[in-house]
Amino acid sequence: MDTINRITVLGSGIMGHGIAQVSAMAGYEVVIRDIQQSFLDKAMEKIKWSVNKLVEKKKIDQNEAERILNRIHPIVDIDQALKNSQLVIEAVPEDLNLKKKVYEELDRYTNEDVIFASNTSTLPISEISSFTSRPNKTIGLHFFNPPQLMQLVEIIPGKQTKQEIIDIAINFINKVGKTPILCKKDVPGFIVNRIFIPLVHEACYSLERSDVSLVELDSASKYKMYLPMGIFELADYTGLDVIHKATTEMHSRDKKVIFPHPKIQELYDKKEYGQKTGKGFYQYQGDNYERVQLTEELAKKFDPIALVSVAVNNACWLLSNNVCDKEDLEKALKLGMGLKKELFQTAEIFGIGNIINTLKDLQSKFGVFYEPDQYLLMLNK
Ligand code: 3HC
Numbered sequence: 237m238d239t240i241n242r243i244t245v246l247g248s249g250i251m252g253h254g255i256a257q258v259s260a261m262a263g264y265e266v267v268i269r270d271i272q273q274s275f276l277d278k279a280m281e282k283i284k285w286s287v288n289k290l291v292e293k294k295k296i297d298q299n300e301a302e303r304i305l306n307r308i309h310p311i312v313d314i315d316q317a318l319k320n321s322q323l324v325i326e327a328v329p330e331d332l333n334l335k336k337k338v339y340e341e342l343d344r345y346t347n348e349d350v351i352f353a354s355n356t357s358t359l360p361i362s363e364i365s366s367f368t369s370r371p372n373k374t375i376g377l378h379f380f381n382p383p384q385l386m387q388l389v390e391i392i393p394g395k396q397t398k399q400e401i402i403d404i405a406i407n408f409i410n411k412v413g414k415t416p417i418l419c420k421k422d423v424p425g426f427i428v429n430r431i432f433i434p435l436v437h438e439a440c441y442s443l444e445r446s447d448v449s450l451v452e453l454d455s456a457s458k459y460k461m462y463l464p465m466g467i468f469e470l471a472d473y474t475g476l477d478v479i480h481k482a483t484t485e486m487h488s489r490d491k492k493v494i495f496p497h498p499k500i501q502e503l504y505d506k507k508e509y510g511q512k513t514g515k516g517f518y519q520y521q522g523d524n525y526e527r528v529q530l531t532e533e534l535a536k537k538f539d540p541i542a543l544v545s546v547a548v549n550n551a552c553w554l555l556s557n558n559v560c561d562k563e564d565l566e567k568a569l570k571l572g573m574g575l576k577k578e579l580f581q582t583a584e585i586f587g588i589g590n591i592i593n594t595l596k597d598l599q600s601k602f603g604v605f606y607e608p609d610q611y612l613l614m615l616n617k
Contacts, residue, residue, distance in 0.1 A: 239322055240264070240322045240323045240351075240404070240408060241264060241265060241322065242264065242265040242266070242267070242320050242321045242322060242323075243256075243259050243264050243265070243266050243267070243321055243322070243323045243324070243325060244266075244267040244268075244269055244317050244318050244321040244323075244324045244325070245259070245266060245267070245268050245269065245324075245325045245327060246269050246270075246317075246324060246325070246326045246327060246328055246338060246342075247269075247270060247326065247327035247328040247329070247355075248268050248269070248270040248275050248276050248278070248279035248310070249275075249279075249327065249329075250381055250382070250475070250512075251327045251355050251379060251381060251383060252268065252270070252279065252327035252328075252355075253268065253279035253280075253282050253283055254286075254379065254381070254382050254383030254384050255325055255327060255355060255379055255383050256268040256279070256283065256308055257283045257286060257287070257304070257308070257383070257384055258379075258383050258384060258412050258413070258414070259325075259412055260304045260305075260307040260308045261296075261304050261412070261413075262411050262412040262413060263307075263411075264307065264412075265307050265309070266307055266308050266309065267308075267309045267310075267311050267317045267318075267321060268280075268308060268309070268310050268311070269310075269311055269312065269314065269317035269318075270310075270312065271312065272312065273310075273312055276310035276311075276312065277310075279310065280308070280310055283305070283308060284305065285524075286382075286384050287301045287304055287305060288301070290384075314341060314345055315345055318342070318345045318346050318350075321346075321350065322349070322350060322351065323350070323351045323353060323408065324342060324346065324350060324351070324352050324353065325353045325354075325355060325377060326338060326339070326342075326352065326353065326354045326355060326356075327355040329481075330356060330357065330358065330359060330478070330481040330482070330485065331481075332359055332363070332364075335354070335356070335359065335364055335367065336367045339352065339364065339367035339368045340367060340368075342368070343368055343369050343370075348369070348370060348373075349373075350373075351373050351374075351375070351401060351404065351405075352365075352368055352370065352373060352374040352375075353374070353375050353376070353377040353405065354374070354375075354376050354377070355376075355377060355378060355379055356376060356378065357378060357425075357426075357429055357478065357482050358424055358425055358426070358429055358433075358481075358482045358485040358486050359485055360394075360422050360424075360489070361374070361375065361376040361392045361393070361394040361397075361422050362394040362395045362396070362422055364376075364394070365394040365395075365396060365397070371394060371395075371396040371397070372396045372397060372398045372401065373397075373398065373401050374394055374396075374397060374401075375391065375392065375393055375394065375397050375401055375402065375405050376390065376391065376392030376393070376394070376419070376422075376426070377389055377390075377391060377392075377405060377408075377409065378390040378391075378392060378419075378426055379414075380428065380571075380572045380573070381473070381474055386571065386572060386574070387414055387415050387571035387572075388414065388415055388417060388428070388567075388568055388571035388572035389409045389414045389415070389416050389417070390416075390417055390418075390419045390426050390427055390428065390568065390572070391405050391406060391409065391416045391417065391418050391419065392419045392422055392426055393418075393422075394422060395422070402418075406418075415567070415571050417560065417564050417567060417568050417571075418560070418564070419559060419560060420558060420559055420560060421557065421558070421559045423490075423554075423557065423559055424485065424486040424489045424490050424493050425482070425486050425493060425494075426559075427554060427559060427560055427564075427565060427568045427572075428568050428569065428572040428573055429482055429486070430486075430493065430550050430553070430554060430559075431547050431550045431551055431554075431569065431573075431579075432470075432573060433479060433482045433483055433486060433494060434493065434494045434495065434546055434547075434550055435467055435543060435546060435547050436467060436468075436470075436471045436479055436500065437483070437494060437495055437496055437497040437500065438495070438497075438542060438543050438546040439453060439454075439457065439467045439468060439471075439543060440497035440499040440500065441495075441497055441542070441602075442538075442540070442542050442543060444497075445542075446538065448537060448538045449537075450468060450517060450518075451466075451528070451529075451530060451534055452534045452535070452537040452538050453466075453467075453468070453538050453540070454466025454467060454468045454469055454528065454530050455530040455531055455532070455533075455534035455535035455537075455538075456534075456535045456537070456538035456539070456540045457540055457543060458530050458535065459530075459531075459532045459535035460535055460539075460540050461540050461543060461544055461547075461582060462575055462576040462577040462582060463573070463574070463575065463576075464573075464574035464575075464576065465527075465528075465574075466528060466530050467543065468516075468517040468518070468528075469517075469518065469527070469528040469530070470573075471510065471516065471517060472510030472511050472516035472517050472518055472520075472528075473510060473511055474510070475509050475510050475511075475512055476500060476503045476504055476508065476509045476510050476516050477504060477509045479500055480500050480501065480503075480504035483496050483500055492604065492605060492607075493550075493553075494605075495602070495603075495605035495606075503516060503517075511523060511525075511526060541586055541590060541591070541594050542594060542598065544582055544583065544586050544591065545586075545591045545594040545595050545598070545606075546595075546606070547579060548579060548580070548582075548583045548591055548612065549591075549595055549606070549608060549609050549612055551565055551569075551579055551580070552608075552609035552610075552611035552612040552615075553609045553611070555611050556609055556610050556611040562580070565579075566578045566579065566580070588612070588615050588616050589616055591608075591612070592608050592612060592613065592616055595607070595608045595612075596608065
């Protein structure tokens, strides 16, 4: 059934180069394709940096590092790039018009057996599938940043995706050493982004509504909410361009899913995308991996109950809408966002009753976005 041995990754940005690398690490021959050689050169530099890090940390040896790099073929020519691949993973920018063009082109250059997977973070898989002649062979494979370190891949079937393709996708993700989690409904933000993206906006509101500094709030999100990075640090790391796009797409499909804060639009307009541009919520030396100094001492200055409440409420929405079960939800948050404690355990620490009261209070002041979900209300009975 599973005859994949060569993969083409379209797009060589943060996600594309990471997906190419993890696929090559699993033994696949990989073509990485972009529209300019200079983009591919940059991607290969990043892959080399990452592979060297893994050697440094003794996760792989030097010989293996060379074999991995030799399996990755950067190619601009689309026809050449797609030749003999059985799976195409698309990781081009999150623009539906661009995706439409890309999939129409893909259709022309690939035979009908080739499977199409999109790494979209928020666009509907069924809509993307409709751009192709093979919606039954198109699926969402949503990796997390950085793909080299994050264990989760959300698998999102579109309305017409065949079971056989879901099985092949799960098998592929297992082979690349990641954990697949099935997102049973093609909802805006799938599982993790439904919690992560609104959380960034809520952090902006908390900053505005409380007498707290950026690092204090960020430290509290790290040490009291058990995120591996502060929420603003994570936003900068993910990229404000990505967050802005995800916000717009999610909000255009469901007004209740997100309560956009103007700060994200402002940073996006100023092209302050975070680490990749040297400036976002914080300033950075360059576009290399860099951490913000957050401490438990600073965390004492802020109670992140509004953040916890919004995250838990969105988690409850996923459960009451049967997008995934609680076990998969917690697994997804642990492996896709690095949560160090289960979200519902954190909810218990803050108190379900307190969370509901916080949401009701915010709802009375700021509207329906904060309305407590039925599942959450049931937890209090
Ligand atoms: N390849 C190899 N090594 C890498 C790397 C890469 N791509 N990126 C970073 N590293 C290395 C670092 O250089 C560092 O090495 P060092 O010890 O020599 O300095 C090491 O990995 C990481 O160590 P740190 O102590 O800095 O960091 P952590 O232990 O906190 O782990 C992390 C880093 C895995 C990134 C962790 O902080 C984490 O899980 N952060 C949350 C990330 C997250 O939530 N991602 C999802 C965002 S949402 C998303 O992607 C969806 C999209 O659709 C928007």
